[in-house]
């Protein structure tokens with residue numbers, strides 16, 4: 001069997017014998033091996049260890065890569081994105097710079113409704129072409145697994161169109177893709193004054209069609225003041241759960257929406273955003289098995305206060321990091337930047353940020369048995385950095401691309 005060995009690795013990062021969702025103080029523990037080797041067979045990590053291990057399998061490998069001075073990490077696991085969209089929205093970005101508020105933009109048909117309008121005018125094949133390009137872009141930045149949401153369709157056909165594109169990505173992408181149904185992203189214009197009518201449409205028409213074609217793994221709701229209330233969120237999620245879709249919800253982005261409590265009550269895999277948290281929401285999350293997924297690039301782009309990562313971690317929460325890649329609040333899927341922002345603006349330690357963006361991100365997509373750490377038997381989705389002085393240098397030198405090469409299932413991309 002052809003084996004590839006990466007040798008003389010300055011630091012092999014996040015090496016773990018067994019999996020555990022990391023919460024509280026565990027997040028700061030990032031096991032690493034200095035001067036290490038790693039062997040890959042059939043796209044899977046088959047062994048790793050210290051370079052001076054006598055008789056190491058690296059000695060007999062057919063392909064040998066010398067990684068002197070370089071770090072090797074598991075790929076980023078980006079557990080929250082809206083990667084499928086029809087058009088960018090830089091005109092709104094400029095309007096906001098000129099002083100327009102999010103609400104004023106929404107009144108002019110901006111925001112999510114703007115993206116929905118553009119999505120309706122775009123064919124499935126064009127959406128796929130654009131999404132594929134974005135996927136290639138983030139893979140080259142080190143993303144090795146990704147979750148993608150619908151939510152710009154807002155009609156039966158529109159949501160199915162988006163989810164079919166995500167399914168095609170799933171079937172063709174070299175990296176694992178998870179699909180989330182976010183029909184409850186906002187109310188479409190036709191249901192502006194008939195919220196219950198739209199909720200009924202989600203439950204009675206969208207969900208059965210989605211289940212029939214097996215188009216989604218998760219269900220999401222934008223639980224936010226002015227969007228979907230905690231009660232509506234619960235109703236929609238429970239309807240999804242009857243089809244086997246687990247909740248992963250947008251919570252507490254703009255307000256103390258009650259989304260965290262609702263997510264925890266439903267046993268959600270994750271509650272995401274969390275810009276606006278009080279003591280009760282923090283403690284509820286800390287006592288639960290639900291992951292808190294922080295999206296600092298969305299807070300940055302919308303000029304909002306960053307998520308209270310320190311409070312969450314110190315209270316014992318399990319925290320993941322994701323990009324929220326979307327045209328309205330985070331037009332970037334660069335997880336390297338997300339990790340940097342988490343350290344700079346949320347005071348996460350480099351070790352905490354890397355754990356949150358790898359192993360805990362994998363947990364937030366239920367991919368922890370395949371990805372998220374350097375573990376024998378896991379997929380060889382790996383980031384080889386350029387030569388760097390230390391681990392902390394990665395988040396420290398924000399904005400530089402320190403990714404030298406990315407390996408997906410044993411192949412360099």
Ligand code: NIG
Pocket residue numbers: 111112115222250253298324326327328329330
């Ligand atoms: O996660 N907050 C809701 N949804 C997206 C933004 C959607 C948009 O503006 O297109 C988010 O930030």
Ligand code: FE
Pocket residue numbers: 080081082250324326
């Ligand atoms: Fe989002």
